[in-house]
Amino acid sequence: MKPLVVILALLLAACQREGGDEPLVLSGKLFVFNYRLAYATYLVTLDRAQPVPEGSVVRAEFENPAGGAPLTLERRLFAHQQRVVLESPDVTCVRKDRPYKVSIAVVAPDGGTLQRLETTVTSSADQSGTLPAKALVVGPAYEKNPEVFRDGxxxxxxxxAACDR
Structure with a gap:
């Protein structure tokens, strides 16, 4: 009977999730350059590895490539949600091959911190050489921007796009 208990204990231990007690794991990070609308953003994805209490939130701070205060974002976590997508407000002055800091905190409903993540995001292109100064299209039907396409x-x-700093 004792060998059966040992075997069951080993099997249960083998079924445990590797990766520790962290509720979220970083699964992707990049800069998104939207050429048509002339904007850039950070995009960071996190996958759920462990359950989190209902009502928890993710708070992110993105280094501002133009300088100044970090850009912030807060997203509520839901029980069914397996992936969390964090897209920053629009950014300017993104430089090629320069790492930009991103800090993420998973906060419980009582305000306690469940997890902290620190990472960097590096662009493979300069924003000034990639994006136009003005959006190429406007409106819900993506009409040509009359400020760019004069007389159509x-x-x-x-x-x-240029960076003034």
Missing amino acids: KAPATFEM
């Missing part, structure tokens, strides 16, 4: 014609060259 494309300019010979597009004015590119």
Whole structure:
């Protein structure tokens, strides 16, 4: 009977999730450059590894590439949610090959911190050489932006986004 108990204990131990007690794990991070709408954002994804108390939130701080205070974001976690997607407010002055800091906290309903994550996001392109200065389209039907397409014609060259710092 004792060997059966030992075997069951070993089997149960083998079924435990590896990865510790952290409720979320980083699964992706990048900069998104939306050429048509002329904006860039951070995009960070987290996968759920452990349950979290109902009513918990994720708070993120993104380094501001233009300088100044970090950009912040808060998202509520839901019981059925397996992936958390954090998209920052629009950013400017993103530089190629420069790491930008992102700090993430998982906060319980009582205000206690369940987890902290620190990472960096690095772009493979400069924003100033990638995005136009103005959105190419406007409105829900993606009409040509009249400030860019004068008389409905494309300019010979597009004015590119610039960084003043």
